[in-house]
Amino acid sequence: MKRENVLVSEDALARQREFEAKIKEMFTSREAHPVACVDTFGCQQNVADGQKLMGMLADSGFTFTEDPKEADLVILNTCAVREHAEQRVFGNLGILTHTKKENPEQVICLCGCMAQEERVSQRVKESYRHVDLVFGPHALWKFPELLWQVYETRKRVFAVDNEDGTIAEGIPVVREKGVKAWVSIMYGCNNFCSYCIVPYVRGRERSRDPQCVLQEVRELVEAGYKDITLLGQNVNSYGNDLGLDYHFPDLLEDIDKIPGEYLIRFMSSHPKDATNRLFDVMAKCPHVAKQLHLPFQSGNDRVLKEMNRRYTREKYLEEIRYAKSVMPGLVLTSDVIIGFPGETEAEAMDTVSLVEEVGFDALFTFIYSPRPGTRAAAMPDPATRAEKQKWFDKLLEVQNANSAKLHAAYVGKTVRVLVDGESDDENFPLASRTEGNRLVRLKGDKSLIGSFIDVKITDSNTWALYGEPV
Ligand code: SAM
Ligand code: SF4
Ligand code: F3S
Numbered sequence: 001m002k003r004e005n006v007l008v009s010e011d012a013l014a015r016q017r018e019f020e021a022k023i024k025e026m027f028t029s030r031e032a033h034p035v036a037c038v039d040t041f042g043c044q045q046n047v048a049d050g051q052k053l054m055g056m057l058a059d060s061g062f063t064f065t066e067d068p069k070e071a072d073l074v075i076l077n078t079c080a081v082r083e084h085a086e087q088r089v090f091g092n093l094g095i096l097t098h099t100k101k102e103n104p105e106q107v108i109c110l111c112g113c114m115a116q117e118e119r120v121s122q123r124v125k126e127s128y129r130h131v132d133l134v135f136g137p138h139a140l141w142k143f144p145e146l147l148w149q150v151y152e153t154r155k156r157v158f159a160v161d162n163e164d165g166t167i168a169e170g171i172p173v174v175r176e177k178g179v180k181a182w183v184s185i186m187y188g189c190n191n192f193c194s195y196c197i198v199p200y201v202r203g204r205e206r207s208r209d210p211q212c213v214l215q216e217v218r219e220l221v222e223a224g225y226k227d228i229t230l231l232g233q234n235v236n237s238y239g240n241d242l243g244l245d246y247h248f249p250d251l252l253e254d255i256d257k258i259p260g261e262y263l264i265r266f267m268s269s270h271p272k273d274a275t276n277r278l279f280d281v282m283a284k285c286p287h288v289a290k291q292l293h294l295p296f297q298s299g300n301d302r303v304l305k306e307m308n309r310r311y312t313r314e315k316y317l318e319e320i321r322y323a324k325s326v327m328p329g330l331v332l333t334s335d336v337i338i339g340f341p342g343e344t345e346a347e348a349m350d351t352v353s354l355v356e357e358v359g360f361d362a363l364f365t366f367i368y369s370p371r372p373g374t375r376a377a378a379m380p381d382p383a384t385r386a387e388k389q390k391w392f393d394k395l396l397e398v399q400n401a402n403s404a405k406l407h408a409a410y411v412g413k414t415v416r417v418l419v420d421g422e423s424d425d426e427n428f429p430l431a432s433r434t435e436g437n438r439l440v441r442l443k444g445d446k447s448l449i450g451s452f453i454d455v456k457i458t459d460s461n462t463w464a465l466y467g468e469p470v
Contacts, residue, residue, distance in 0.1 A: 001164055003243075006206050008141055008168040017059070019144035024061035026151060036062040037071035041089065042079025044267065045202075045231050046112055048182040049140055050077045053111070055172030056143050064174075068099050073107045073147075078114035080197045082369035086114055093128050100130045107150055109133040111140070116201035119372060121160045135159040137187075137202055141168035164188075165203025169212050179420050179450055181225040185213050185251065189233035191270065193297070194308045194375040195340060195368060198233060207238050210251055214258070221260040224450070226418055227433065230255075230266040236273035249281040256285035261452060263418070263435060267293045268335070272310040274319050283326040290327045291436045294319070295335035295364075299354030300347040303340050306379070313354060320358055331361045331436025338395060339368040339388030341379035348391035355398055361406055361436065363399045367392050400462045407438070407460035414456050414470055415440070419448045428466055443468040 027034050036057050040050035053075060054064065068074045076092055079085040093110070100106045108131050114120045116136030124131050132150050139146065139159040149157050165188050175181055188203040189196075213230075220228055230251075232238060238248040248266075255264055264287050269278075271294055282288045294316075298304050301312050324330050336355070338348055355363065367388055370377040417432035417440050428441035430448060432455070441464055442448075442455060448469065459466040 001204070001206075006165075006167055006241075008166050013141065013168060013170060016056070016142065016144045019148045020056060020059040022148055023144065023151065024059070027061050032072075034060075034062045034072045035065050035070055036073040036075065037065050037068045038075045038077060039068075039092070040077040040112075041085055042077075042081065042113065044182050044229065045184060045187075045233070046077055046079055048184050048231060049112065049137065051173045051175055051182070052140065052171045053077060053143060054174035058174050059172050060144060060147070068096060069102070071099075071106065072103075073109065074099070075109045075111060078110065078112035080113040080117055080120075080201055080371070082366065083371075084369065086120070089114055093124070093131065097130050107132045107147075109135075109147075111135050111137075111143075113137060113197070113201040116160060116162070117197070117373070118160070118162075121158060125156075125158065129156075131156070133157045133159075136162075138163050138165055141166070141171055163203060165206060167206055167208055169208070175225075179224070179226040179418060181220045181228050182231055183213065183216050183220070183228060184208070184231045185235060185266075186232040186238050190237070191234060191272075191310075192308060192375075194306060194379075195337065195371065197371040197374055200373055202233070205234070205237060205241060207240070207242050209242075210239075210244075210246055210254065213251060214254055217255050217264075218258050221258055221262050226262045226450070226452070227420065228262060228264055230264065232266075233268060234270040234273060235266050236269050236275070236278065249275070249277050252278075252281050252285060252288055256287045258287075262287060263289045265289045265291060265437065269294050271296060271316050271319055276322055279319075279323040279326050282323075289435050289437065290329055291331040291333070292323060293333045293335075294323075296354065297335060297337050298340065298343075298347070298351050300343075300350035303343055303347050303350075306342065307337075307340060307376070313350070317354070317357070329436070331434075331438065332358065333362045333364070333437075334358075334360050335364045335366070336395065337366050337368050338392045339383060341368070341370075341376050341381035343368075343383065345383075345387065345391060348388075349394075352391075352395050352398055355395060355402070359402055359406065360399065361438065362403055363395075365392065365395055365399070404460070404462040407462065407465055410438075410457040410465050411460055412457065414454050415467075416452055417442070417455050417467075418452050419444070419450065421449060422446065434465075438465060439463070440465040440467050442466075 186207040190205040419432040423431040430442040455467040457467045
């Protein structure tokens, strides 16, 4: 697609700011103080989208609450990646019939990845008649206009057309207070892993202009954010659509030149596109955290092929070996799926053996969940849920032992951490993160929040490290 068709025009974006002003004016004229509840599910990309929704709402005069009962506007910003995530949203939609009965003026809105699925929008149209507005990720930038339409017409609005997708720069954002910030560097996905719904709901891969990304990171660093994560479904293909011969390692190198005390992380990386150059750049750039989230999904070549992942177990292991050779302290995490259709016990144990061989610091583990419309959902799936659960439990046992072992090796050492908030442990009231993003609960005073400090690790378990400032 031509770049000018991908970028939403400045005029079109300026019109959205006018709709925000209209909504604000409407509430001001009624002397009303509108309150919104934005509930986000799913991945960091969705969290970043939720922050844009809040930005547009703040500009429209809204303040925020976490209690839907108090809200004039409730937004469920949804995830479609597994069935469980969808069930939770339908459960929440059910509960909202009661809040709307109490407050018939309440506006209820469903957006995010689920909303982009035709199956879901139809079901909401027919059976969840208290929902006023439904829009998918493609229409996010038009949210002020859609909301205005609801207020003006009091009719239900559905903006769920499927498209390849656009890029809209300059949408206002309400970020979490603190030290962490998310920056989407690209949207969509072209990979069509056979189990995954994301390419169907988020459209084709498209990269933001490097200057826009650099400007955003510069502003974040100046505003005091210290832990910045670059987001994309496969950041390693960043730039492929720009025609500039400018790729993800180039972007990392340029970001690294921004002066300041901060760390850059990124997720996710696809092993089919990870290069030695990426690892070399990570190694030499002081602001780039020596932490890599490199999802492998399965340790068996037949399953990887059926998943359409386009790499082999050996290629994955080779990448890990190289990355560790240039970054000896590298912290490694990954995503894994157990129970892909047709997977046998021996194949699942190949995944377990890869986990043993690599020694990940942490894993995000999932039991396969069929997603209607994807290729894998039509594949025969003979293994029972109980068998899959047994393989999954074995995987967790191996991983938990490994996490505990790697964490124990920190005890007695002094490490640098970024104190990022309070913890729920009264003996260790502060929460902090190592460069590798490992959680360290700390003794110490709240005034340390927001600083990089050296701490001595005194204890550990599977999930966290414990320490005190030195
Ligand atoms: N783009 C990222 C990548 O390829 O690494 C992953 C994004 S996806 C939102 C996050 C993780 O969810 C995937 O890595 C995969 O492990 C898991 N996942 C995706 N579809 C799934 C499904 N149908 N069932 C179970 N897990 C799934
Ligand atoms: Fe889904 Fe694969 Fe794209 Fe990741 S790379 S979002 S798993 S299709
Ligand atoms: Fe993320 Fe879920 Fe959508 S994982 S991209 S919010 S389907």
